[in-house]
Amino acid sequence: MNSVFIRKLFNYSIFSLAVFLIFVLVFEPFLEFPRLVSWIGHFHPVILHFPIVLILIAIVQSWRKDPYAEWYIASTALLTLLSAITGFILSLEGGTKGNLILLHQWLGVTVALAVVFWYYWQSRLSKNFGGVLHGVLAALIVLTGHYGGMVTHGKDFLSFSENANAESKVLPEDPNVYKDIVQPIFDNKCVACHNPNKSKGGLVLTDFASLSKGGESGSVFDRERGLIHRLGLPIDHEDHMPPADEDQLNDDELEIIKGWFKRGAREDLFYSQIGSDEPSFGIIGQMIAQSDLKAWNKLPEISNDKIEDLTSEYCTIRRLYHKSNALQVLVFPHGDFGMKDLKHLDPIAKNIVELKLSNLPIGVQEMNYIGRFENIEWLDLSNSSIGNASLASLQKLGNLEKLKVYNTQLDDGALAHLSRLDRLSELYIYGTNFTEQGIEQLKNAGPGLSVIDYAIEALQFKSVLPPPVLDPHRYFFRDPFYVKIEHPLTGINIKYSLDLSDPGNGSSFAKDSFLIDRNYTIKYMATKEGWESSPVDSVRFLRSEIEPARFELENLPDEKYLGTGKSLLFDLEKGSGDFGDDAWMAFKNNAFILNCTLERETTLSEIVLSSLVNTDPYIFPPSTIEIYGGMRSGELSKLNRTVPEVLKERSELHFEYYRCKLRSTPVKYLKIVVKPLDKIPVWHQGKGERGWFFIDEVVLIEKEQA
């Protein structure tokens, strides 16, 4: 390799990297980096040390007229560019760039491009201009490094102040607006000029008492000339604060201070007292949320691989959010849960912020182990086998904020352990054995603790029992059968009657089952202490004694409601309230005409047509029902004509049985003709149209032999 080739290589590399750097800066909003490139960004903290040193060396060496100065400059240019590019890539990871990062970025870019310029023009630079360039470069690299240091180590890393750590202070859940929010703003932006040592305008803003005293120009609270007035003036106004050349308050800080003043600028104002519609409410809320995250930022680093390793079918481990080292761990019940499952979590012990161990056998030993997970804020031990004694270990969890122990065997013996948890703010204990006094004691344990024992509102809910169910749930039968009355709840009193009377006054159902051998109507209901009694339900049992040997329909049912065909008429199956089901057939334009041939000559006493009425979907009682019978198929005489009453008003879905009594004529052939309603009455929206006739069963009842 000769030096010409190497020089060429340097020339091309430096040129292409410079072009690339400019490209990414210009097209930043449109860029999307693959993971590998993002990863390159992580080398920025390593590479950046080279340019700092190399620039200084290159400057010195070029002044000393070192024959190799050219190569120093070349490597400087290359590494400065790489440093700038990796830095840029790294900066994309952080989301929106802050001012510091932007400043650092543009300084870095300037350094990089200046070095490139130096590299290409080194031979053509006049001595004076070269000197200026070197001076500027040296100054720029120091500045860039300084701001870079601030980005990584925090703004206050190099500043010498007692309040250096004020920013990273964790806010309480319900901060005091003055002490926790407003004063830190003063500390940041005002106190430099308004402290006991240097009190410009006689005003001191270091504490509430001095603030209330005001300054030479009067009270801070003065509406005309006070603090709010001064903060709100245009920046070039003489009285504007902070002075134009000082760090200004941002919009959020202004809103917070305005909000605090609107609420009387009281020292004892708490966040929770601010109305949610006030602008400062949202801003402070954000600050609280951020502050929580800050605490999580201190958790030890944990890798995705580690998380994946420890995750199993029964143990879910997740970051609370992107890149957070705070982990949520959910352990689900499985057959052999034990200490090993907890020990398994040891590598992430300090990262666990949420832990769910509900429905698991948790004893003293397990709880003791949980004490190692010192950063737990949220612990779910509900439905577990936890006992009073094991709660002693909770002492070790100094960050515990939310504890769920509902549906456990805990009782007043646990009070001592529970009332000593300083940061605990929510405690869920319904379904435990605490006494009322115990709960009262917990509720008084501290102002910050809310104890949730039972949703009070739910106690006011009145609940109506569902009616009992019959098993089997049958309406039509041929052979006598046994029926049971059952209810899904235990401890139910089932009442029933067989004589159409109110079952509430009837007898209680105590038998296992009873025999249905006649045409009963059974009414039944359920009652239970503490519940509203169920509505009365009823079933009418109809004994269908005869199935004809043959039967034919002269007209097919409407094609929308064919059901399972004509066989449904004698299948002993009742259709449901959903008239679209297969147990129903329906007629509208054609009459229902059924021809039956009985096996033998029979004297019938009654024919029942099982039907349904629901006027909303146009299902009405039919116009007429006519029954013909005789001994020969051609010579039938009319045995009955029934005209159901025309409905005068809307009728909701209900079953209807049309009972047609017959004269005691022996018959072998039967013809049943039902004409659907031809004109819906005027009160209905479908007035004048035809109504539907639905039928699911025909019951032939033989005359009882004397």
Added chain:
Amino acid sequence: MESTNKHLNEKLNLNRRHFFSKLSVGLGTVALGSLMIPGLFQRRGSNVAGGLSQLGVPHFAPKAKRIIYLFQAGAPSQLESLDYKPLLNERMGEDLPASIRMGQRLTGMTANQERFPLVGSYAGFTQYGQSGTWVSDYFPHIGKIVDELCIIKSMHTEAINHDPAITFFQTGNQNSGRPSMGAWMSYGLGSENQNLPAFVVLTSRGKGNSQGLYSKLWSSGFLDSKHQGVLLRSGKDPVLYLNDPEGVSREDKREMLDKIADLNHQHYERMHDDEIQSRIAQYEMAYRMQMSVPEVMDIKNEPESVIKMYGAEALIPGTYAANCLQARRLAENGVRFIQLYHQGWDQHGNLPSEFSKQAKDVDQASAALVLDLKQRGMLDDTLVIWGGEFGRTNYCQGRFRPDNYGRDHHPRCFSIWMAGGGIKKGISYGETDEFGYNIVKDPVHIHDFHATLMHLMGVDHEQLTFKYQGRRFRLTDVAGNVVNGLLA
């Protein structure tokens, strides 16, 4: 299959050629080249914009970890539930003023009506809670928990018919084919429990007039099919085809699955189709669900006090109350998105009687669910949503009678409520005019609703994307703003 595979390979080759040709030019251009092919170093499927966030982890700290969506299919009338408009009762039967309607489009069902008689709520309204919120007397239990709720009275949509409207709500688009909200959540946030699906669907049906529900509403669209919603049915077979045939032991099943997985892996090596991996994962999930689902769905250990709270109907599988109880149990067990549908809210006629039955189905159980979550400390991180796909007109459809009337579809304003999971409580958001026809303050579009939901779940709705047919899709597609006024 063969052709898509070929196509896929060609694309890969093209990228690789592209890559190498750039490599030869120099270091700077390599990086440039990789910028032009962002997917070059990425696994297919990790489509999150910027490659800076990780699928399965929220973008930022979430307020809600799971959602229970009590969807009221058919569109319950806001005027009989949450949006109190006494003016309609005062001006009962008068024509809707043209100045209010402003010539806006109506559905074909009422567009030809000669008159548009205003009709007020048949049920009265009562003020509840510290917030003094008006809630209709059809919902006495919801009234009792009103201080837990955030009522949005200014929802609006473009869809005017049921199916497009529900599809819009569920997928962010009126046309079918996009992934459902729950599928997006499953894709973006993953499951909390490896033994249950992240997205579960439960359906029930009231006695009111109802419209169809199709499984496309819980489809995963172009996302990996493992994100599809799993419908849990009532009865002894909660998931169809999940149980083993008679005589197959759990061990046999295990062995069979291992063998099938081997074959599938071989197939995957040849085809590189991600759906194969997905299928392997689904077999495993089904195997675990054989144990976990019956366990979750068995309510025999629920104490009577809980049953009483939800109402005794909770004992009858397949009812809305039973589904609400199931929803809580699923939430406790780490299901990310629980979608309930209750059908029967399409009251074009007979509104007073049908509506009262529908309300009775859902009133107590919905309120109980909110309170049950509260007493378990789960309301903080569970978002409960109750609402339909659009609203109903303030005028009567069909024959007008003060005690029996109907209402047509009305997309221009409707009301829903939300509770828990980072939502402000005890507030009403948005307003409609006094006729209840147009929104006059703080409208919330479905896209905004989606953006807000995702925000609560810790997801930036603009960042969670999936590339399909050449472009990136989101649940909110190219719209949607987080509604800050709803956030606690």
